[in-house]
Amino acid sequence: xxxxxxxxxxxxxxxxxxxxxxxxxxxxxxxxxxxxxxxxxxxxxxxxxxxxxxxxxxxxxxxxxxxxxxxxxxxxxxxxxxxxxxxxxxxxxxxxxxxxxxxxxxxxxxxxxxxxxxxxxxxxxxxxxxxxxxxxxxxxxxxxxxxxxxxxxxxxxxxxxxxxxxxxxxxxxxxxxxxxxxxxxxxxxxxxx
Amino acid sequence: xxxxxxxxxxxxxxxxxxxxxxxxxxxxxxxxxxxxxxxxxxxxxxxxxxxxxxxxxxxxxxxxxxxxxxxxxxxxxxxxxxxxxxxxxxxxxxxxxxxxxxxxxxxxxxxxxxxxxxxxxxxxxxxxxxxxxxxxxxxxxxxxxxxxxxxxxxxxxxxxxxxxxxxxxxxxxxxxxxxxxxxxxxxxxxxxxxxxxxxxxxxxxxxxxxxxxxxxxxxxxxxxxxxxxxxxxxxxxxxxxxxxxxxxxxxxxxxxxxxxxxxxxxxxxxxxxxxxxxxxxxxxxxxxxxxxxxxxxxxxxxxxxxxxxxxxxxxxxxxxxxxxxxxxxxxxxxxxxxxxxxxxxxxxxxxxxxxxxxxxxxxxxxxxxxxxxxxxxxxxxxxxxxxxxxxxxxxxxxxxxxxxxxxxxxxxxxxxxxxxxxxxxxxxxxxxxxxxxxxxxxxxxxxxxxxxxxxxxxxxxxxxxxxxxxxxxxxxxxxxxxxxxxxxxxxxxxxx
Ligand code: SF4
Numbered sequence: 001x002x003x004x005x006x007x008x009x010x011x012x013x014x015x016x017x018x019x020x021x022x023x024x025x026x027x028x029x030x031x032x033x034x035x036x037x038x039x040x041x042x043x044x045x046x047x048x049x050x051x052x053x054x055x056x057x058x059x060x061x062x063x064x065x066x067x068x069x070x071x072x073x074x075x076x077x078x079x080x081x082x083x084x085x086x087x088x089x090x091x092x093x094x095x096x097x098x099x100x101x102x103x104x105x106x107x108x109x110x111x112x113x114x115x116x117x118x119x120x121x122x123x124x125x126x127x128x129x130x131x132x133x134x135x136x137x138x139x140x141x142x143x144x145x146x147x148x149x150x151x152x153x154x155x156x157x158x159x160x161x162x163x164x165x166x167x168x169x170x171x172x173x174x175x176x177x178x179x180x181x182x183x184x185x186x187x188x189x190x191x192x193x
Numbered sequence: 194x195x196x197x198x199x200x201x202x203x204x205x206x207x208x209x210x211x212x213x214x215x216x217x218x219x220x221x222x223x224x225x226x227x228x229x230x231x232x233x234x235x236x237x238x239x240x241x242x243x244x245x246x247x248x249x250x251x252x253x254x255x256x257x258x259x260x261x262x263x264x265x266x267x268x269x270x271x272x273x274x275x276x277x278x279x280x281x282x283x284x285x286x287x288x289x290x291x292x293x294x295x296x297x298x299x300x301x302x303x304x305x306x307x308x309x310x311x312x313x314x315x316x317x318x319x320x321x322x323x324x325x326x327x328x329x330x331x332x333x334x335x336x337x338x339x340x341x342x343x344x345x346x347x348x349x350x351x352x353x354x355x356x357x358x359x360x361x362x363x364x365x366x367x368x369x370x371x372x373x374x375x376x377x378x379x380x381x382x383x384x385x386x387x388x389x390x391x392x393x394x395x396x397x398x399x400x401x402x403x404x405x406x407x408x409x410x411x412x413x414x415x416x417x418x419x420x421x422x423x424x425x426x427x428x429x430x431x432x433x434x435x436x437x438x439x440x441x442x443x444x445x446x447x448x449x450x451x452x453x454x455x456x457x458x459x460x461x462x463x464x465x466x467x468x469x470x471x472x473x474x475x476x477x478x479x480x481x482x483x484x485x486x487x488x489x490x491x492x493x494x495x496x497x498x499x500x501x502x503x504x505x506x507x508x509x510x511x512x513x514x515x516x517x518x519x520x521x522x523x524x525x526x527x528x529x530x531x532x533x534x535x536x537x538x539x540x541x542x543x544x545x546x547x548x549x550x551x552x553x554x555x556x557x558x559x560x561x562x563x564x565x566x567x568x569x570x571x572x573x574x575x576x577x578x579x580x581x582x583x584x585x586x587x588x589x590x591x592x593x594x595x596x597x598x599x600x601x602x603x604x605x606x607x608x609x610x611x612x613x614x615x616x617x618x619x620x621x622x623x624x625x626x627x628x629x630x631x632x633x634x635x636x637x638x639x640x641x642x643x644x645x646x647x648x649x650x651x652x653x654x655x656x657x658x659x660x661x662x663x664x665x666x667x668x669x670x671x672x673x674x675x676x677x678x679x680x681x682x683x684x685x686x687x688x689x
Pocket of ligand 1: 027028029031032072073093097098099100103104106162163164165265268
């Protein structure tokens with residue numbers, strides 16, 4: 001317990017002036033995270049403005065209190081629901097990043113089929129499949145019937161459009177928030193492709 | 194060759210340890226271990242817990258959507274999917290041989306892809322481990338830490354990745370999920386200005402790639418024995434090679450070599466890959482387990498990616514990379530190099546190769562010509578294969594007479610390494626965990642072994658990065674008896 005306290009204190013030290021940002025990939029392709037890295041050299045400025053909490057590029061496993069949570073991908077299985085709720089509970093501002101988070105995106109194309117059909121296509125009717133059967137083990141999580149955009153599960157504060165949103169979109173958003181400005185995108189940053 | 198640790202008898206009598214989440218596999222992959230008497234490890238499994246169903250939901254879509262649609266499997270190597278699908282649709286439109294301009298634009302795009310992906314893996318993900326040590330403070334052991342302590346190395350990594358992404362943007366219109374390749378060709382060639390823009394940086398980038406390789410070799414040689422045996426397994430190797438046996442990433446035949454260096458098959462036309470490879474389904478993972486059909490499931494699993502490609506090719510066309518390849522192959526004394534950590538080494542030789550190959554290709558006058566596309570008669574099916582950054586990537590599609598997709602089959606690069614990653618974990622479990630109480634070394638070592646493969650489970654799942662972890666030890670009645678957590682500070686804590 002004592003150790004836990006000091007962890008939290010340590011975590012908050014030196015962070016006062018920086019925005020604390022967490023990111024998570026749910027059912028997406030990781031392209032949105034890649035696009036954030038496409039800010040290139042601006043990452044050297046970014047680390048002056050923000051401190052990363054739980055993200056795939058840090059070792060932080062449990063999300064702490066954050067200013068901003070960026071969510072890539074829609075909600076496709078029980079784990080996604082759990083992670084998303086945890087982010088909502090801990091982030092002042094929650095952002096749906098990219099088409100998959102905003103609408104379900106390409107993975108939501110499976111919604112027109114039964115989940116069973118999708119599984120059978122991959123594991124039973126596929127070409128060159130040995131030992132055909134649908135994986136079924138307590139160790140793999142339950143899939144949801146449909147893929148959902150994240151705002152169907154939690155309240156969302158901002159939506160960044162694009163597949164993926166461009167690096168400039170991320171940059172505009174994060175610098176606006178860091179400066180305390182109202183977030184606004186020029187028309188040129190609002191598009192899918 | 195499959196380890197006996199794959200499946201334990203009477204698992205209900207054993208202690209179950211779960212390592213979850215592995216962020217690199219999107220937080221949805223995990224490792225489970227079963228401990229029997231005397232804490233002996235009896236079972237170790239890497240489970241991939243993500244499923245998206247692309248094979249089904251692209252049915253009913255027109256074939257020309259495939260190159261832009263299927264790349265949404267993976268934002269880390271979208272160009273590889275873009276090009277594998279494009280090659281399959283080349284066959285579907287009956288294009289035969291593409292124009293030199295189209296082929297070279299695609300090759301350039303693919304080289305850019307490999308540069309950005311390998312740079313990302315080395316600098317953004319692995320360099321913190323290698324520079325600071327596996328047991329460095331977790332809060333510090335990430336790209337931000339590298340920026341603070343080694344700003345020059347961080348800058349080189351960021352700029353090398355940027356260069357790869359810029360090659361992609363110039364050839365495909367957009368860095369992630371571009372549109373450059375179309376059935377039968379490409380939709381644009383390059384302008385002289387674009388070529389000059391890319392040439393501007395090229396010598397510097399080649400130098401940085403060399404520097405990264407030197408850095409890695411120094412780190413490995415400091416603890417040579419340790420790195421060479423760590424998580425090492427004996428496996429077959431599969432990759433694409435050019436007709437003359439040269440290293441190849443975009444187009445060639447399939448070659449597989451056995452542990453003793455013998456050829457299993459060679460120069461196989463990839464259109465027939467289905468005769469050589471099958472995929473097995475196991476209950477406990479959404480990722481299938483491919484194997485070489487003639488050797489069967491037990492003996493036929495193999496590795497793909499940088500390690501397999503460098504081991505399999507006869508030579509590399511680029512001079513700096515070829516010198517490095519020869520030095521690397523000497524490690525194996527005439528046999529394929531099997532060290533799992535050698536993946537890092539092989540990957541950086543490829544990074545160097547790609548920067549050299551881009552420099553060469555940018556001088557090619559075909560890049561600015563305007564013959565972009567070939568069209569023929571619609572065919573019923575098409576297969577496209579490329580060497581993606583992480584290994585051989587297979588796309589196969591069948592269409593009806595209106596051009597609507599009826600069937601699709603995809604084997605993504607990392608899936609090829611499924612059994613191998615499982616075997617490496619079992620090896621690490623044997624080497625470091627067997628008979629021991631849970632400790633932080635276990636966490637670290639399992640993490641490092643998986644990371645060497647650079648698994649881009651985006652394609653079957655998606656994620657990357659460091660692996661924050663939690664270990665729970667549950668006894669046979671389901672009661673939690675031990676629990677370790679790797680905290681934000683990097684401390685491993687027993688929280689029970
Ligand atoms: S929005 Fe596009 S880039 Fe982002 S996760 Fe979805 S498919 Fe990938």
